[in-house]
């Protein structure tokens with residue numbers, strides 16, 4: 235199990251049920267295995283199964299693993315290794331459930347819940363503060379009353395202590411919070427509750443999908459647009475898409491929830507719209523045309539907020555490993571003429587390059603729009619921003635709030651507590667700032683370098699930029715009026731859609747049709763090797779075989795945007811097709827040892 239190898243044949247004197255976890259020797263080492271099927275005695279010698287365990291995988295888990303291994307190009311062992319098996323002797327005790335029904339829904343929420351119950355897979359498209367969580371919780375209650383279990387998927391569970399508390403306060407022992415940072419003791423307790431069946435709701439990040447739960451009745455995927463649902467190591471599955479697939483094989487309902495849904499879910503599934511927050515607050519947006527720096531205007535607003543003894547958050551886009559060219563005077567940027575994605579500055583060759591199709595142009599000396607020579611590629615880091623703000627506003631307590639500093643959930647809890655107790659005045663951070671935390675006293679949100687997100691060499695850059703801005707601005711003005719200061723040359727784009735994400739999705743449809751998901755399937759193949767020539771040769775070989783495949787299009791091939799990672803040179807091929815089956819067929823026929831397949835890729839670095 236967990237190895238990239240294909241299935242082997244073994245023997246044992248007893249008949250063993252398929253799905254049973256066993257111990258076997260593989261190349262003289264003892265290893266875990268799973269019985270897939272029985273077979274006639276083959277004409278070659280087989281070794282004996284060493285030990286039969288009390289753990290087993292259900293047929294549906296194996297079916298799911300087979301799908302994952304085919305669709306995402308992993309071995310069956312790697313796919314099964316994602317899953318936790320059932321325990322044979324686990325006593326499935328039926329507990330008397332006397333859950334006090336506390337959740338009262340508004341009429342609008344009731345209507346939404348009825349809609350979700352009626353559809354196999356549906357989208358709850360609800361603004362921040364519109365009460366999505368209560369709807370989920372009510373739905374979980376209904377499931378419990380039918381003795382059925384629910385999975386509640388969230389991005390990076392350890393990062394939303396407020397949600398955990400809410401679930402635990404309401405569901406008590408019936409809920410298990412599952413995540414990778416559990417201590418060994420916490421993990422053992424959680425597993426016991428899962429094996430015994432006491433856990434009726436399991437909440438957590440993507441691995442939660444693969445826990446052994448009997449009588450599954452519902453899967454909720456909150457923040458369904460979030461990229462952390464996609465695994466970045468093999469199998470490179472997307473948990474949201476797997477949840478939808480599980481809905482089919484288990485014949486249960488799947489609810490996708492978001493304030494800023496992905497175009498893919500919006501296009502594919504029926505949705506119900508929930509507007510407005512409970513607390514009506516007024517938000518004013520101000521746009522400043524400048525590149526990613528702390529301008530005098532930004533510092534002035536931060537100072538004024540501080541003087542009023544109110545709090546601010548400062549948002550910087552996630553550090554991307556690419557640079558692009560922007561005109562400091564008019565904000566003009568450079569796009570690929572074929573792909574409508576931003577061109578990145580290529581380190582060595584002094585060129586602008588498209589990492590989808592390889593289109594290349596020389597770095598211009600002056601702006602092609604306004605003739606200015608003020609072309610720049612500067613970016614500001616979180617630590618640097620904290621330092622600069624502290625220098626300008628020495629009386630302010632400024633905290634860095636990103637992955638570099640907030641490394642554990644206890645650090646997160648403490649930082650949030652300091653901020654909510656007003657011990658700190660300004661939080662400076664990346665995406666982490668926008669992840670579902672409640673900041674009660676924030677009256678100013680500064681959003682820096684929005685154009686960096688908008689110009690990413692990624693077909694989803696508009697979706698990502700707009701949804702980030704909506705999420706960040708949703709963090710301010712929870713109690714009173716708030717100001718959102720947006721640094722961007724693209725006021726027209728943001729102001730048109732900031733309060734109307736639906737209109738954005740409708741426009742985005744037209745832009746993506748014929749080119750990008752959800753209308754086309756993409757697959758990215760990367761080749762990494764210490765020897766750059768070897769990586770390039772393997773890429774070339776596969777490229778040439780792919781030329782003979784039908785119903786697929788080779789969008790581009792060449793060096794990756796990040797040419798070297800961990801001392802390995804990287805090359806890539808990007809494929810496009812109407813159907814994933816055609817991609818899978820073509821790749822199966824042409825795949826080589828070095829090829830790493832990423833189906834439905836979200837990263838193009």
Ligand SMILES: [Zn+2]
Pocket residue numbers: 561562563564565566601602603604605606
């Ligand atoms: Zn210009």
Ligand SMILES: [Zn+2]
Pocket residue numbers: 570571572573574588589590591592593
């Ligand atoms: Zn291109």
